[in-house]
Amino acid sequence: MKIADLDTPVVLIDLDVMEHNLRRMSDYCASYGLKLRPHTKTHKIPELARAQLQYNASGVTVAKLGEAEVMGHAGIDDILIVYPLVGESKLQRLVRLAERVTCTVALDSFEAAQAISLSAHKAGVTVGVRVEFDTGFARCGLPIKDTSMDTVKRIRDLSALRWDGLLTYPGHIMGTANSREFLIREENEKLERLLNFFSEEGIECPVVSGGNTPTAFQSHKFVGLTEIRPGTYIFNDRNTVCAESMTYDDCAATVLTTVVSRSVAGKAILDAGSKMLSGDLLLSGHQKGYGSIRQYPTAVIEDLSEEHAHVNLQSVDNPPKLGDILRVVPNHICPCINLQDRIYGCRGEEVTTEWEVTGRGKVQ
């Protein structure tokens, strides 16, 4: 099948670019002795998780238990769930999965840890645990204070949990390359203070897991990290480009979309709306809009309806015609993939692969 045979809108993956992205991250981690545990929320596809393992990942990361189940059922055997699991039904599902798969959870309360330990003990399984600390994103994580070490010690003492170490997610380290340098220095002061608390208490951390997407290739600059959990690197997106981490040539995923209306002056309407691209705004840089059109880089996708992209053509000389097929790099590829039942892989103009997005919509 050729790309021209695909109906639109649809997500297309350039396999050469994807493999280049996988190799680059693998080489980077190897050269700095960092373990790589890719966040599969970006693609939600077991076949791609396996590709990441072939490119030297030591295991995978998922966001929700439902994603862990999808990966576990597909034979992935070392899964980190970076989400606080709370509630009895989640615990039952976790221990069932842990009977077959090495499961590790990240959490930030003794209560959550105790409940998991109790369920694991009853089921006769062991679950790995990492304690999350908040380095400034202010979402999940214990505060970096000596008082938090009591919680750590109580969690470490729980019988059915395997102590794995600590985890951070510095989601606040955003912006373009220059502005991030200061934030990385600030982050390192926090990491040093945190690691000092651990060494003062004599608590070893087999794993110190951290890093985020914009800084993925600067992970060696962070104090003490042993592991990173990048997600977007497999495809890249407009966010990674506008954060000056990558170029559009590194973006493996595009949305193929048709011009369905040219009736309003100065505008083109595409058949990919927020139900296709997601409504996520850019996180870095000064560019506007909901995606970048490969054939018309100066055009601005200035608004999204659920099924329409509203493209402003003011700065475009030879505007697209009704029926033209365009390729859009989305702002944020993760929620875009979550909106797809299946996506396609191509080499050149040939569509060579079709994947079901098995982990789509697993919010529980």
Next chain:
Amino acid sequence: MKIADLDTPVVLIDLDVMEHNLRRMSDYCASYGLKLRPHTKTHKIPELARAQLQYNASGVTVAKLGEAEVMGHAGIDDILIVYPLVGESKLQRLVRLAERVTCTVALDSFEAAQAISLSAHKAGVTVGVRVEFDTGFARCGLPIKDTSMDTVKRIRDLSALRWDGLLTYPGHIMGTANSREFLIREENEKLERLLNFFSEEGIECPVVSGGNTPTAFQSHKFVGLTEIRPGTYIFNDRNTVCAESMTYDDCAATVLTTVVSRSVAGKAILDAGSKMLSGDLLLSGHQKGYGSIRQYPTAVIEDLSEEHAHVNLQSVDNPPKLGDILRVVPNHICPCINLQDRIYGCRGEEVTTEWEVTGRGKVQ
């Protein structure tokens, strides 16, 4: 099953409220002699489309052809596709559907109409056509100019199309009740000018379809309308409340969600992020955030990650605890439902119904 037995996050529909909403819209349309053609993009569930037909809808509206196929396969036999269908594969699918179901399309170009007519002619079917005019939203639609009447006449003359009339979508009529009054007057001047063009040319419009959600119960104030296509009214959402069209008591749909972290001071983290609520912002009024928490109306969902709602608790006296179950009214219910594989209906505390969201993700 009780509500307390449901795992979170999950969408729950209060069936008493939903039926009240259906009855109110049915009564309103009946009292003003307006035809009701509900937009099923809000729920994407054939069973609920059938409920709307029982409440006096004359047919249904869908956004994409894939949604039309879902509704058609489920036995709904009168479907308006308010989307310009462009591209050969779409035309083939349309005529196959039109063999079994009364299909009508809205479009805004002779080229799109001609291609549909040709395919319909070859297949020996008839497809209804409505020409869309732009009254100010500047998305799709011909301009309200006498020159557009040539396009209308050429479309009306196409052999395999049944001329149905005209269609508008005044998506720009937003804001709170007072600010909309002026916009409705402005809209009426445009509608009068448009209808004058039609009567000057002697072109009858069996249907004049228009209206939007915030003005649904003011549709009788619009000049010449014979039909409205409201969607959100079946559930309502925070948008319809903040547009002063409804109250929270009229909101049938809530997201059941668990507090999964209270580690960051002044915050609660819920397990419903943008993958559950959608990232859509409020369209009207001065309130902030991504949803309203029923139990904590002053709390602000100030940010969403894909899997986390970040709740600011500054204005809350007795904050929720880890593990508490909350109910959130989303800003915009349509993209929220599009993210669900299934949703549940309840009466009081009893969960009585489960629906598969069969039309979810039908972007093509």
